[in-house]
Amino acid sequence: MNFSVITSQFWSLALQGLSLGLIYALVSLGYTMVYGVLRLINFANSEVFMVGTFATLFIETHVLGYAINAPSLHGFKLIYTLFFAFVASMVACALLAILVELVAYRRLRARGANRLASLISAIGVSIFLLESMRIITISRPMTTPRLLDKWSFGTFHGANFRIDTMMAIIFPILIFIVLDQFVGRSRLGKSIRAVSMSEENSKLMGININRVITLTFCIGGLTTGAAAFLYTTVYENTVFNVGFSMGIAAFTAAVLGGIGNLRGAFFGGLALGLLEEFASAILGSQWKAVTVFTVLVVVLLFRPNGLFGEAVQQTRT
């Protein structure tokens, strides 16, 4: 064990943990939103993330035409390019998430199928997407061009406030605030909360259940797409199975925070990112997964519904 790294690298690790954790949080929101209304885990969300990373890569290299070794961009061109890739990734993931809902959930729900059937069909969609991308890319990892030069705002006790790290911290916080407000205050947000509390009563109140569920998948896709863009911008690579480990981490974060709870997903992701960084630094990277899941089990032993409580009603914020 190396505790000295805590004193020498505390702020650096904290910053990296925050950026990683907030990317987890965005994907985690995708899981928790769907769980809130359907009380089912959308296992295809990890592959929605994967498609988002490839969408970002595709936009940058094929639509905007930047070569892998293209020089970094500056000024308006940089902002325009990143914004375009960001929006494209979110839209691609939202559309895919809606498609997942239509294919894997809606038809089964309309026919009154067992809930497990939807779960299996979502896993089927996930495998379909994963294997399709494996075939398309012949399993090769792909790198994205470094369009954003990784300049630094400055350092604080060894922590390097790099532009990409700061983007991965600020963007998710802004997205979470907007989402939190949307679910808490808007008419559509209230519909989502109503459906999460009681589908039957929502129907009686005239809420279009299908519309709300589609909207929920769409929102989950948007947050997951944002995470995919940030991941690709920070780590500059992707591979057909990138969604697997991200999906496990984000689902863990959702459970840690309390699945079905927006704030739980957000802070669960944050806690997981910090935990991974500090566990890797203190115990060695090989102990990262062991530490994370040990902490998860311990937390669930004392708080079975997660840190913020599971209850679907918690979606009320």
Added chain:
Amino acid sequence: MNKKIVSGLAIAAAATLALGVVATSPAQAAAKTSVSLAFEGPLTGGDAQLGQDQIPGAIWAIALYNAKNPKVKVNLVKADSQCDGTVAANVAPGVAANKDIIGVIGTSCSGEARASFPAFKAAGLTMIAPSASAVSLTDPKAPDRGFPVFHRVVAHDGFQAPALARYAAKGVTSPKFYVIDDMTTYGGPLAKGTLPTAKKLGTVVGTDSVPKGTADYTSVASKVKASGATVVIYGGYTTDAAKLFKALRDGGYTGILASGDGTNTSDFPGLAGKAAEGVRLTAADVPFDSLLTKAQLADFTKVTGIKVPGLYSTTAYNATNIFLDCITKGALTRSAIQLCVTNGSWTGAGGETIKFDRYGDIIGGAPVGGYLVKNGVIVYDSVA
């Protein structure tokens, strides 16, 4: 059990055994007009470049052989085990079940080799690996050794690891080493094997093991920077090396970056981008193009479509030629191939003598080369 059934089974078993013997008898073997060799290695997946760099050496050797119109033609069967033991454990039984295959050029990775051993040992299928270099594969005391089917035409990591440490620290005053591995059959022992030499040359300020496939290397980068290391050695494969080296450079580390032959693939500079510049790599291989005449290189390109032969084309070519020589000498069954490979002696593409010891290593080892990434291309530098 019914007596009739028992006697029927006994007759069927005897007939199968007799047919099996006939099928592999010398007389039957002599009638063969073609046999197959398999290339087993990563042809897709994250480490595909390793196999894609090697297979042209085998393709060219077989093309040259078949062009001479021999009595027995040779086909090449491609088996993609993705540098992954789990995949190899599924692929190898399929290769072993194909009775046309009498020898395996492979595997490329040590983990693949270990996972393939049960199937190939059971089938008596001889392997000659172009690049699987983990020491344990030929260690008589190791439980996962490949005896008697495994052979390799590459120096094992007992040679490469000290050379990697020496080459990484070349020209560095009082080097401070930080050694990281990917926890694989190959990467773990290679990285640990550098430690004794590193301690002689300087000080080891830290070690870490990060599982292959990790996405985020920032915490490792922080630790390396905090340690004051001046030389980082990574035991692992290209994809993860690219991620790690990028994280280290982005994290402000400015010292030497070095890795072994698992990273020495032609796609590494593209994956690592600017972080690849100046990276020091080793490999127990002599660049194939340096051994060929212009006419030979032109023919190699014509046959394989590859302009510049990649790493371990030479060893793949050597491994294939050993099988082809045995076939020329009339070894057309698996058992005959094993006998031939175990007892024969050959001259490699570089003029070196290749003869295997009892456990499958080249007697006398082989030199380890040092390579540098310059302007986005891996170039041979010197003996490491």
